[in-house]
Amino acid sequence: MTARERVLTTLSHREPDRIPIDFGTTSVTGMHVSTVAALRDYYGLERRPVKVQECLQMLGLIEADLQQALGIDVEGMLGRKTNFGFPIRDWKPWRLNSGLDVLVPGDFNTTVDANGDTLIYPQGDTSVAPSGRMPAGGHFFDVIVRQEPFDDENLNPSDNLEEYGPVDPVALEYFAHATRTARATGRAVVASFGGTGFGDIAHVPGPALKHPKGIRDIAEWYMSTTSRRGYIHQIFSAQCDYAIANLERIYAVVGDNIDIAFICGTDFGTQSSTFCSVNTFRDLYFPYYKRVNDWIHAHTPWKTFKHSCGSVVRFIDSFIEAGFDILNPVQCSAAGMDPEVLKSKYGDRVVFWGGGVDTQHVLPFGSPQEVREQVLRRCDIFARGGGFVFNTIHNIQAGTPVENIVAMFDAVNEFNGERSGNAATRRAV
Amino acid sequence: MPQLEELFEAVVNGDREAASRITQEALAGGIDAMDLLEKAMIPAMDEVGRRFECEDYFVPELLLAARAMKASMEFIRPVLAERGAKPAGRVAIGTIKGDLHDIGKNLVASMLEGGGFEVIDLGADVAPERFVDAVLNRGAQVVCLSALLTVTMNSMRTTIEALERAGVRDRVKVLIGGAPVTAQFAREIRADAYSENANSAVAAARQLVAAQVA
Numbered sequence: 081m082t083a084r085e086r087v088l089t090t091l092s093h094r095e096p097d098r099i100p101i102d103f104g105t106t107s108v109t110g111m112h113v114s115t116v117a118a119l120r121d122y123y124g125l126e127r128r129p130v131k132v133q134e135c136l137q138m139l140g141l142i143e144a145d146l147q148q149a150l151g152i153d154v155e156g157m158l159g160r161k162t163n164f165g166f167p168i169r170d171w172k173p174w175r176l177n178s179g180l181d182v183l184v185p186g187d188f189n190t191t192v193d194a195n196g197d198t199l200i201y202p203q204g205d206t207s208v209a210p211s212g213r214m215p216a217g218g219h220f221f222d223v224i225v226r227q228e229p230f231d232d233e234n235l236n237p238s239d240n241l242e243e244y245g246p247v248d249p250v251a252l253e254y255f256a257h258a259t260r261t262a263r264a265t266g267r268a269v270v271a272s273f274g275g276t277g278f279g280d281i282a283h284v285p286g287p288a289l290k291h292p293k294g295i296r297d298i299a300e301w302y303m304s305t306t307s308r309r310g311y312i313h314q315i316f317s318a319q320c321d322y323a324i325a326n327l328e329r330i331y332a333v334v335g336d337n338i339d340i341a342f343i344c345g346t347d348f349g350t351q352s353s354t355f356c357s358v359n360t361f362r363d364l365y366f367p368y369y370k371r372v373n374d375w376i377h378a379h380t381p382w383k384t385f386k387h388s389c390g391s392v393v394r395f396i397d398s399f400i401e402a403g404f405d406i407l408n409p410v411q412c413s414a415a416g417m418d419p420e421v422l423k424s425k426y427g428d429r430v431v432f433w434g435g436g437v438d439t440q441h442v443l444p445f446g447s448p449q450e451v452r453e454q455v456l457r458r459c460d461i462f463a464r465g466g467g468f469v470f471n472t473i474h475n476i477q478a479g480t481p482v483e484n485i486v487a488m489f490d491a492v493n494e495f496n497g498e499r500s501g502n503a504a505t506r507r508a509v
Numbered sequence: 510m511p512q513l514e515e516l517f518e519a520v521v522n523g524d525r526e527a528a529s530r531i532t533q534e535a536l537a538g539g540i541d542a543m544d545l546l547e548k549a550m551i552p553a554m555d556e557v558g559r560r561f562e563c564e565d566y567f568v569p570e571l572l573l574a575a576r577a578m579k580a581s582m583e584f585i586r587p588v589l590a591e592r593g594a595k596p597a598g599r600v601a602i603g604t605i606k607g608d609l610h611d612i613g614k615n616l617v618a619s620m621l622e623g624g625g626f627e628v629i630d631l632g633a634d635v636a637p638e639r640f641v642d643a644v645l646n647r648g649a650q651v652v653c654l655s656a657l658l659t660v661t662m663n664s665m666r667t668t669i670e671a672l673e674r675a676g677v678r679d680r681v682k683v684l685i686g687g688a689p690v691t692a693q694f695a696r697e698i699r700a701d702a703y704s705e706n707a708n709s710a711v712a713a714a715r716q717l718v719a720a721q722v723a
Contacts, residue, residue: 197634215607215634219660222609299572299612306569307523351688352705356567440659440689477660 083153087268088339090466091383091405091431098496099463101470101489102433104142105156105270106342107134107163108387108408109434109471112219112478113182115485116140122482123149131171131183135162135200136212136282137475138220140182144265150489154469155262157271157338160254162188163223164212165203165288177217178478199224202290211287219478223287227297237314239294243286244275244319247326252333259337270340270385273330276323277344278316278368279305305356305364312364320368324375331380340406342385343372349390352415358394366402373403385433389474391415393422400429409474410435412458419461432462433469437488443472444480448487455491463495512540513549516581520553520623521560523573529580542588546625550585554578554623558708568616571707575619582622596627598718601643602653603631604687605668607661613687614655616707621653624711637664637671644677651717653710654700656687665690666698682717686710 081089081097089096104110111119116130117140131141142152161167162185170186177198187204196216202208212221230239255273262269277283284301286292295301295308305312346365348355356364373384383405388395391414392407399407410432412419419435435458437443442454462468470492476485512535519527535545557574560566566574600621604614611633622628629643643649652672656662665685672678682701685694695703702717704710 213609215609218607299615302569302612303523303572303576304569307573350568353564354567356569357564360567441691444659477658479660 083267084269084339087153087469090468091268091339092466093428093431094466095463096466099459099468099470099492100153100268101151101492102154102270103150103152103471103476104133104139104147105154105158106272106385106387106408107137107139107158108345108474110134110137110139111142111476111485112480113138113140114176114178114180114219114478115476115480115482116142116146117180117182118482119150119485120146122486125149129173129181129183132174132185132188133158133168135164135184135188136221136223136287138176138478139475147267151493153267154340155265155267155269157255157258157262157269159272159274160251160258161288163282163287164188164200177214177219202286202288205290208290211285211289223282223285225285225297226292227285227295227300228291228293230293230295235294235308235311237294237311237318240296240315241318241322242289242293243283244322246322247273247275247329252329255330256333259334263337268340269338270342271334271338272342273326275319275326276341276372277346278319278365279312280344280346282345302355305360309364316364316368320371323372327372327375328379336381338382340385341376341380341382342387343404344369345387347387347389348395349388349392349411349414351390351413354391354394358398361395361398366398369399369402369404377403383431389414391417393417396422396426396430400426404430406431406433406469408433409471410462411473413438413440413473419458423461423464427462427465427467431467431469434471434473435462435468436470436492437472439473439476439480443484443488444477446484448483451484451487452491452494455488456495459492459495512538513544516545516549517553517556520550520574520577520581521556523570523577525573525577525580528577529583532581532584536584536588542585542592543594545581545585546589550578550581550623551625554620554711557623558620558711561706561708568612571616571619575616575623578619578623597625598650598714599627599629599648600651600653600714601629601631601640601647601649602655603635603640604633604655604657605661605664606634606636607664608656608658609633610657611655613657613707614653617653617655617686617704617710620707620711621714624715626711626714637668640668641671641675641677644672644681645675649681650721651682651684651714653714654683654685656685656690659689662687662689662694665694665700669698669700680721682721684710684713684717 086096086100133141166187171183174184189204198214199210200212202211385406386404387408393416685700686704692703
């Protein structure tokens with residue numbers, strides 16, 4: 081099987097020749113840039129600064145030589161601009177707090193404040209207030225909330241829609257070119273076009289905007305989902321109209337050069353519970369997800385990808401009903417997210433893209449043997465009957481021991497080896 | 510006293526304007542500030558916590574109730590302070606060094622405040638020495654450490670070590686929580702207690718203060 085055939089087979093809930101692997105194709109299935117550099121060193125690849133392709137979480141680009149070494153089956157198209165609103169191009173050197181030299185986009189402009197924190201600016205414009213902060217000694221940015229006063233009696237949904245609107249011709253041209261290039265790799269292609277994430281809390285503060293208006297404070301936004309629900313509906317409804325009009329234009333230039341569309345990263349789960357009830361989900365989010373998914377399924381062959389951290393077991397039926405094909409990151413460490421239960425209850429209806437190993441405890445703090453054992457167990461559960469793409473539970477964080485990451489890849493390969501008849505190593509677990 | 514019931518309802522329903530107005534009217538009408546705290550505010554926040562535990566309330570409702578509680582406490586707190594009333598305990602809270610996430614921490618702080626504690630909120634990305642300072646110079650009996658990030662959660666350990674080095678570990682209880690934190694991790698780093706959510710943090714803080722007094 082080719083890499084793409086392998087992915088398409090598992091997406092159609094049939095068992096491929098081996099479990100397909102994704103790393104680095106989206107903002108939620110990647111690795112911190114320092115981790116990518118460590119893996120390049122481990123595999124003896126050419127020493128050169130790694131590019132930061134996602135500048136909020138500082139995720140590193142996994143280039144073709146490392147993809148080859150890791151056996152990656154999926155190619156990503158992350159979009160033309162970063163979360164901070166500047167294009168991903170014109171690479172320049174930058175140094176992490178750890179001292180590692182990396183490459184960042186040309187408009188990745190930063191200053192250091194009195195506290196030693198690194199500040200980053202919307203659209204690279206240092207004349208306006210910064211929109212991201214990396215704490216001194218930290219590894220990635222968090223969005224800075226810039227909430228201007230607002231009049232509760234005269235809220236205008238268009239203030240919260242500034243970052244949405246018709247896709248511009250430059251972006252369309254980029255999508256067309258980038259997806260053509262991605263398709264030529266022979267891997268399955270997942271694309272993040274943007275605009276279809278409803279209420280993603282990483283986007284709510286408007287990190288790409290120079291002067292965000294409307295409701296931008298995170299706590300205020302969460303409260304608004306209850307206390308100003310009509311206003312949020314107005315935002316989502318208009319955003320959904322833009323999204324569908326844009327998808328029509330994007331599909332016209334991208335066509336079948338992608339296999340999977342990343343739709344939304346809004347988190348509905350917490351470690352032990354959820355951010356809202358199922359009723360709220362069905363009232364406030366479901367109709368918009370369904371419109372987007374229905375349009376895609378009616379007009380394209382693409383599969384749709386939903387990310388939500390935390391305990392989302394009670395939402396999975398609704399995700400499926402809303403038309404999502406793929407669920408990520410499958411946070412098995414959260415309440416009620418037992419792999420066996422998830423697979424037996426939902427495994428024939430939704431693809432689990434993630435869940436391969438716990439990045440909160442086992443991968444960063446366990447031993448290589450503990451990593452291997454968990455990966456083999458997870459593969460054993462999730463791979464049955466297809467419907468599984470191997471990925472960690474969310475991005476691999478900075479400081480994760482490289483020997484644990486290697487143990488993870490070795491375990492997937494070991495499992496895949498067993499599937500082609502080599503059972504001896506497996507029995508040693 | 511209908512105003513106590515009305516304040517209870519306003520806080521539980523997250524109605525900031527009503528909570529503020531009823532509190533002012535009640536105080537002006539001669540209702541005792543301690544009664545407002547003990548017979549309306551604390552029961553209201555307990556009820557909010559109960560609804561959160563049984564998943565009738567979620568983060569948005571908790572935030573709304575906390576905001577209503579704060580609006581009311583703006584008027585209750587000065588009256589109690591003037592009188593020298595003793596809080597349920599004095600707690601210093603912060604998100605640990607290297608971590609900027611503060612929604613969970615803010616919720617815990619609000620629940621504690623609504624539970625009658627005096628809360629010293631140190632903010633996010635708090636260096637260990639600032640927790641030490643809160644114990645040494647501001648009389649914190651309990652230190653609450655919050656973390657969302659796996660990569661920096663070890664700052665909890667270094668904060669506890671800083672309390673030990675400063676010689677104040679035996680006069681303060683340490684309560685920890687946050688998404689990647691577990692009871693086992695709490696034991697490993699010699700914290701006194703772990704709380705899974707904002708509501709149980711109040712019960713844990715009450716127990717820790719009681720243990721300290723005893």
